Amino acid sequence: MIKIAPSLLSANFARLENEINLLQEAKADMLHLDVMDGHFVPNLTYGLPIIQKIKEISALPVDVHLMVSNPENYLDTLGKWNIDYVSIHQETVPHLHRQVSQLNKMKVKSGIALNPGTPVESIFPLIADIDFVLIMSVNPGFGGQTFLALVYDKILKLRAYAKKHNPTLEIEVDGGVNNVNSTKLIDSGVDILVAGSYIFQNSDYKEQIKSLRKKDV
Numbered sequence: 347m348i349k350i351a352p353s354l355l356s357a358n359f360a361r362l363e364n365e366i367n368l369l370q371e372a373k374a375d376m377l378h379l380d381v382m383d384g385h386f387v388p389n390l391t392y393g394l395p396i397i398q399k400i401k402e403i404s405a406l407p408v409d410v411h412l413m414v415s416n417p418e419n420y421l422d423t424l425g426k427w428n429i430d431y432v433s434i435h436q437e438t439v440p441h442l443h444r445q446v447s448q449l450n451k452m453k454v455k456s457g458i459a460l461n462p463g464t465p466v467e468s469i470f471p472l473i474a475d476i477d478f479v480l481i482m483s484v485n486p487g488f489g490g491q492t493f494l495a496l497v498y499d500k501i502l503k504l505r506a507y508a509k510k511h512n513p514t515l516e517i518e519v520d521g522g523v524n525n526v527n528s529t530k531l532i533d534s535g536v537d538i539l540v541a542g543s544y545i546f547q548n549s550d551y552k553e554q555i556k557s558l559r560k561k562d563v
C-alpha cells in the first residue's frame with residue numbers, strides 16, 4: 347500500500363496546526379518536513395523548534411528531510427523527540443555510516459537521500475543498514491519544480507538490488523510528484539510519495555491525496 351507524505355513546504359505556515367489537522371482528515375500517511383540551511387541548498391525553511399512543536403501535535407509519523415551541510419548536528423535532538431523518519435543527504439557527509447548508526451541506535455528510521463545527479467549504486471554498500479532511501483526527482487531546495495524522469499531507472503535498480511540485500515527497504519520519491527507520474531512511480535517500486543505543490547494547490551486535500559493513490563484503489 348503506497349504511503350502519501352505531504353510536504354509542509356507548500357502549506358500555509360500562518361495556520362500550520364489547521365493544515366496538519368486537514369492532512370490528517372485527508373488520510374495522509376505521514377508528514378514530510380524539509381529542513382534547509384541556505385548552504386547545502388539555496389533556500390531556508392525552518393529548524394528544530396518548529397519540528398518539535400509539529401511532532402507534539404501530529405498524530406501522523408513525522409519524516410524529516412535534512413537538506414543541510416551538517417546533518418550530524420541535528421540527529422541527537424531528533425532522536426530525543428522520537429521523530430519517526432530522518433533522511434540525510436549522501437552528498438553532505440564523508441562518513442555516512444556513522445550517522446546511520448546513530449539513527450539506528452535511537453530507533454529512528456534511517457534514510458539516505460540522493461540528489462538527481464548522485465548514482466543510486468553509491469548507497470549499495472550501506473543498504474543493509476538503512477530503513478529507506480529518498481530519491482530526489484528534482485534538485486533539492488524548492489517546491490514546485492518539474493519532475494525529472496531519470497528517477498525511474500534509479501528506482502528500478504534500487505528495488506532490484508534491495509530484493510536481495512534489504513527486502514524491507516522503503517523507497518521514497520520527492521519532487522514534482524503529481525497524479526500523472528504517481529502510477530508509474532508506484533509500478534516502479536516506490537513505497538512513499540512526497541508531494542507538496544500538487545496536494546496544496548487544491549483546497550480539497552482529500553481528493554488530491556486520493557488521486558495520488560489511484561493505482562491502489
Ligand code: DX5
Nearest residue numbers: 353486487489490522542543
Ligand atoms: C524540495 C523538497 C520537497 C518539496 C517537494 O527540495 O525536498 O519535499 O517540498 O515539493 P513539490 O512536490 O512541489 O515538488
Ligand code: ZN
Nearest residue numbers: 353380411520
Ligand atoms: Zn523533501
